[in-house]
Every structure is written in C-alpha cells, then in structure tokens.
Amino acid sequence: xxxxxxxxQRMPDRKDLTMFKxxxxxxxxxxxxxxxxxxxGKILKDGDSLSxxxxxxxxTVHLVIKTAHKAGDGGSTSASSSTSTQAGSxxxxxxxxxxxxxxxxxxxxxxxxxxxxxxxxxxxxAGLAGLGMGSANFMELQQQMQRQLMSNPEMLSQIMENPLVxxxxxxxxxxxxxxxxxxxxxxxxERNPEISxxxxxxxxxxxxxxxxxxxxxxxxxxxxxDRALSNLESxxxxxxxxxxxxxxxxxxxxxxxxxxxxxxxxxxxxxTSESGAQPSRTENREPLPNxxxxxxxxxxxxxxxxxxxxxxxxxxxxxxVSNPLGINPGSxxxxxxxxxxxxxLLQQISENPQLMQNMLSAPYMRSMMQSLAQNPELASxxxxxxxxxxxxPQLQEQFRxxxxxxxxxxxxxxxxxxxxxxxxxQALMQIQQGLQTLQTEAPGLMxxxxxxxxxxxxxxxxxxxxxxxxSPSTAGxxxxxxxxxxxxxxxxxxxxxxxxxxxxxxxxxxxxxQLNAMGFINREANLQALIATGGDINAAIERLLGSQxx
Amino acid sequence: xxxxxxxxxxLRMSIKFPRSFRLLEELEEGQKGGGDGTVSWGLAxxxxxTLTHWNGMIIxxxxxxxxxxIYSLKIDCGTRYPEHPPHVRFVNKINLTGVNSSNGVVDIxxxxxxxxxxxxxxxxxxxxxxxxxxxMKENNRLSQPPEGQVYSN
Numbered sequence: 001x002x003x004x005x006x007x008x009q010r011m012p013d014r015k016d017l018t019m020f021k022x023x024x025x026x027x028x029x030x031x032x033x034x035x036x037x038x039x040x041g042k043i044l045k046d047g048d049s050l051s052x053x054x055x056x057x058x059x060t061v062h063l064v065i066k067t068a069h070k071a072g073d074g075g076s077t078s079a080s081s082s083t084s085t086q087a088g089s090x091x092x093x094x095x096x097x098x099x100x101x102x103x104x105x106x107x108x109x110x111x112x113x114x115x116x117x118x119x120x121x122x123x124x125x126a127g128l129a130g131l132g133m134g135s136a137n138f139m140e141l142q143q144q145m146q147r148q149l150m151s152n153p154e155m156l157s158q159i160m161e162n163p164l165v166x167x168x169x170x171x172x173x174x175x176x177x178x179x180x181x182x183x184x185x186x187x188x189x190e191r192n193p194e195i196s197x198x199x200x201x202x203x204x205x206x207x208x209x210x211x212x213x214x215x216x217x218x219x220x221x222x223x224x225x226d227r228a229l230s231n232l233e234s235x236x237x238x239x240x241x242x243x244x245x246x247x248x249x250x251x252x253x254x255x256x257x258x259x260x261x262x263x264x265x266x267x268x269x270x271x272t273s274e275s276g277a278q279p280s281r282t283e284n285r286e287p288l289p290n291x292x293x294x295x296x297x298x299x300x301x302x303x304x305x306x307x308x309x310x311x312x313x314x315x316x317x318x319x320x321v322s323n324p325l326g327i328n329p330g331s332x333x334x335x336x337x338x339x340x341x342x343x344x345l346l347q348q349i350s351e352n353p354q355l356m357q358n359m360l361s362a363p364y365m366r367s368m369m370q371s372l373a374q375n376p377e378l379a380s381x382x383x384x385x386x387x388x389x390x391x392x393p394q395l396q397e398q399f400r401x402x403x404x405x406x407x408x409x410x411x412x413x414x415x416x417x418x419x420x421x422x423x424x425x426q427a428l429m430q431i432q433q434g435l436q437t438l439q440t441e442a443p444g445l446m447x448x449x450x451x452x453x454x455x456x457x458x459x460x461x462x463x464x465x466x467x468x469x470x471s472p473s474t475a476g477x478x479x480x481x482x483x484x485x486x487x488x489x490x491x492x493x494x495x496x497x498x499x500x501x502x503x504x505x506x507x508x509x510x511x512x513x514q515l516n517a518m519g520f521i522n523r524e525a526n527l528q529a530l531i532a533t534g535g536d537i538n539a540a541i542e543r544l545l546g547s548q549x550x
Numbered sequence: 551x552x553x554x555x556x557x558x559x560x561l562r563m564s565i566k567f568p569r570s571f572r573l574l575e576e577l578e579e580g581q582k583g584g585g586d587g588t589v590s591w592g593l594a595x596x597x598x599x600t601l602t603h604w605n606g607m608i609i610x611x612x613x614x615x616x617x618x619x620i621y622s623l624k625i626d627c628g629t630r631y632p633e634h635p636p637h638v639r640f641v642n643k644i645n646l647t648g649v650n651s652s653n654g655v656v657d658i659x660x661x662x663x664x665x666x667x668x669x670x671x672x673x674x675x676x677x678x679x680x681x682x683x684x685x686m687k688e689n690n691r692l693s694q695p696p697e698g699q700v701y702s703n
Contacts, residue, residue: 036620040580040592041605043620054596060583062590064609066618 589677
C-alpha cells in the first residue's frame, strides 16, 4: 500500500501556496514540481491561496509526491501523506490580544471569544432536547440546551459545518445588521463601545465563527478567557457595569448554568475586550439564537440593556454580547434540525404548549418582532437564509411579497395572543398535521385548495417527510405545500383573534364606515355581518336587515 | 410568533430529511481528510446550498497501471441521495471497466462493492471502491491514455 504519514505543518502566514510548497518541498526533500496538493477533492494550483479553498485550521491537505518514474515497482513512487495545517493565516485564528490582526502566526492561540457565545447558542438548542420539560422558563431551557450541546461537540461542528451557516457567517454585514436591528443591542452598544467595535470588525467575527467550528479549540479558548477574565476582574467600572447588565437578564439562568459553567465563563466580547469589556462571569445573557425564529437571532440579550443592575453572579456562561453574531438558527437548516436533540425538543415543544407560551411571552419576543417589522429588509434577508427556502425560489418570492403583511400581523396583539394561547396553538398544529396527512393521502386534493403564495411556513423541504424514502421537496410537492401554507395562514389570520374582531375590524374598516354612513350604527353587528360575509357589504347589509326585525 | 410555530413544524418535518444532514457530514469528513489519504472529496462550489455537486479525487494505486496518476472525478448527489447512489464520472481519461470511454461516466453497478447500493454508502466509499476496482486483475494492466487528457463533456 502507499506510504502513509501524517504531518502537522505550521503554515506560514502567507496566503498563497508558494511558501507552503516551499516548506513542504524542503520537508519531504522533493522538488516543488513533484508536489501535488489536494484538498477536498480539488488540486491546489500554484497561485491559489489556502483561504481561497477554504482551508482552515484543523483541516487536512493531501500531498502526493510524484516521481519521474510512473508505475515503478514498489510503492515508493507516490507517497501519499496528509498534512494537517495549523494555518495561521488571516482567515483563522489569531492571538486573543490582537484580534484584528490578520497575520495569524500559529494556530495554537485560540481566537477571541465570540465563539463561545455562538456555541452556547447552539448549546441551548441541544440542551433543550435533553430537557425534561422541567423548566417553564424559556431562558432556562436555552441554558439547558446549551449544556447538552457542550457535552455533544459533534452536533456543534455539524452545525458549524453547515455551508448555510458558513454562508451566513461569511456575510458580516448581515450579521451586523441583524444585531443592530435590535434596539436593546443598540443600547448595549452605546454603553459599551467595544461591542460596536467588535461588531464592525469582520475579522473578529470570522475568527469567532472559525472557532465555533472547532470544539476542541473552544475548550482551550475558554480556558484562556478564564485566565484573561481573572485579570480583568481588577478593572473597575466597565466590568461591573457590564456584569450588572448581564446578571439581570441572566438571573433565572444563573442557577441552571452555574453548575455546568461555573468555572468556565465565556468572555463576552471576544478578543478585543481585554479591557473591561469582558462581562466575564456573567452568563450568557444573550437569549441565544432561537432555533425557531430567524428573527430571534437578532435578538441577543436585549433584555439586558434595559434591566437595572442587581446582584452579580457567577459561573457566567456566555457573555451577553457574547453572541453578537446572533447566529441565525433558522439558517442552520437541516443539519441541525435533524439532530436527535432537535427532534425531542420539537416533540417537547409541541407537547407542551405552556413552553410555547412562555417562550412567546418572553419580553424580548415583542421587541424582536417590532424591530423585525421595522426592518423588513432585514427580516427578509434573515428568512431568505432559511435553508428551507433555499430550494424553493417560488416560496421565497411569495414570502417576500407577503412579508410586510405578515409582519403587520405579527404586530397585531391579537395575533400574538393567539400564539400564546396554548389551546389555539395546539389546534393550529392539529390542523396543520391534518392537512399534511391529507396531502400525503390525497395529493390530488391539494391543488384544489387555494392558490397564491403564503409566507411563513417554510416547510418547503419538509412536508413530504411522511415518506422518508422519497426525496423531500420535489418540485411537484411544492405547489401543494404552498397551498397548505396558504391555508394555514388564512386560518391563522381568520382565527387570529380567537373570536376577537380586531383584525377583521381593521380589514373591514372601510366597509364599516360605509355601513355607518348608511345608517347602520350598530358597529358590533356590522362587524359580525362583515365577518360572516367576508367583507361583502351588500351581503352584510342583507344580514343586518335580516337579523333586525322589520 | 407565527414564524416560530411554523418553523417548529417545518423542523419537525425536516427531521425525516436525511440528505442534507448526511451530506454535511460528508463535507466535513472530506475536509478533514477522511479516507486514508488516497482519496479526497469536497463540494465543487462552496455556495452550493443543495450540496449536490462534488469533486472527487483518487490517487492511482501503486503496482497498477494507474500508479502515479491523480484522477479527478465529478460526483452528483441527487435529491434522492443517499437512498439512491450518486452519479459519478471521471474527468481525467481512464481505461477502466465500467467507465464509459467516451465521457468518463461510471456505471456504478459494475463496481461490485457498489452494485447493491445501500443508503449507508457514501462518497468516500464510492471513491475508495473505485480505487479498489482499479487494483483488480481485470483492470490493473489495462493500457491507459496519456496522462493529462480529460473527457470533453
């Protein structure tokens, strides 16, 4: 068999292959023309750069040394060895003290913090699954998810390896936007300029993301941060302020998180922070990416900024601004969703509407929805990243068109109250399930349902899931799914008030006015009639006349 | 929020969606150099959200006519992967049974180890089995086209 060896090669901090090849040629005593470098199925050509191929820390580049004699006897003709690059190049780690520096030198110094926050975000997701629905507090749930994730690093790496995640992360503008869109975040940033600095530093964010991909690094980094944190404790002012800020929000989470993360606080603001920006012991006050709502991801720790100081605490987990990237769980796509953690999480959620209610009533939800509504661009961006949309451009279009309406509805307190009504939610779920069963049982039926796109139900890839053998989201299924979604949305909109007339009232405002002008002064009755007739004034009038004797 | 509910449901449904999950795992493995160094694979295009188009590479085994050569392959994982095998074709010209000599397309059934495709098989296996295939008696002495030629499709 071929000669197999594994080498760990420190990468010089150059972007192109030339130096790399020089080093290799020296090391293996072969000429550069004999060297063929392969990464992920591609040959690296001279003039390519490592970062261009996405070669990062911990990944493997294959080396083939060609000899002049082909197919000679013996295996020595081509030695195949794997070189693990500890790349210190720009796209990867850099020493925590100088996060913005692009000259990485070695990979051993873990990049600045950000990552732990991201991780904790995912951790929450996983932890929730393992949760025994014990805590009604959504934030606690997040913490628990986090714990589970921490014990299951594979899941994290899976998530991080998701090209969708990477794609999103590679767009620092989007990240920043998402974060900025959150008013609490903005407050936080005012109070702590380092945060904004950090956000504006794409390098930093990228480093954090890189780190998030590597759980092993995470541990090391956390330890480093620990050390840094202890140094920071002496810094007056800023540190305390931040701590206070964080601890407020994290009150409920503290006890939950303490046991796990007691000794391993995440330093919040990433490398830059060194100076007093470290929330240090504070736990992750970032609500952490909400796996269910893309908008949530831009919702990091809002609550923090608004709260007033109270007791400090310990065992921080993630620093608040810890998750400036606000990783959008929505964009994690199937990779994450398929984990057993998510599955049980979902089951639990659907079985316990109370949980949903708690989650929804979390104050930051409201503000998040508001900020989202104010910035439809952001919302659409975020939602577009949802992989379930990815394969369905039609859906995307529809969604985009409906987005403003959708957001408006979200603002409707009635709508929100429905969301928090566990029975309503359950009913909604039942309906949706029923529709899906119907779809699989009688696919021909679906097209006869309403047409027109509906935003909101990104089940594009998922509905045919009843039949695992078949590929999900084939083109044929999509229209049916869209119709399903539309139905859902209509039902939702119609039932949005659960009997309340607020939405219809708005909708029928002009009709109401007309009825009023005609002399129908009983607004209630008018509204009822309009609802019953779906806004048809004439029919409503007939109803009104019919119901009123003489 | 509605999005949450809806996403939840979609999540639930997507639980039974193994393709992306699998391909993501394979992506990671490919980058970390799985497969003992004689094969390599990765996404052809980093922006390919559907994870369909892959590059593969096989290093010709020693003691065969393929020794010293590096074969590039294109692998497409369709929507029904991994229930269905991927489509594989060689980029570099090769004389190998089961490989169409005019376009490099691999008839996966002709590779014994892959002829009964299971959904537990993956890209790495495809590449490794093709490499094993090269070592078989019927193949390892076939005369090969000059190095560097590629199929024109």
